[in-house]
Amino acid sequence: MAIKEIGGTQYYMIHYRRRKKTTDIRIPIGEENGRMFNGTLKEYGDKFNVEISSDAWEAEKKDKRKAVDDLETSLEKKGELWRRIHMSYSVFFK
Structure with a gap:
């Protein structure tokens, strides 16, 4: 996972291993609730x-x-x- 700025908005960039880059998803920072889990x-x-x-x-x-x-x-x-x-x-x- 990485953080990248696109068009003035920061996103979490999530890449799924062994998948094409087109399956990557971006989640705007601040809107991750319910889409990402912060923990083990x-x-x-x-x-x-x-x-x-x-x-x-x-x-x-x-x-x-x-x-x-x-x-x-x-x-x-x-x-x-x-x-x-x-x-x-x-x-x-x-």
């Missing part, structure tokens, strides 16, 4: 008294792992960038 699968299941499929649980676990991996990769890249900047400054300002 467990909270959703408890609130609406529904059983969550094993596929959904597995997808949630993969998303959490991917988010952690993305954060670690991003921090590594940031650290490498700072090392390069520091090295170039030390070369120019000896």
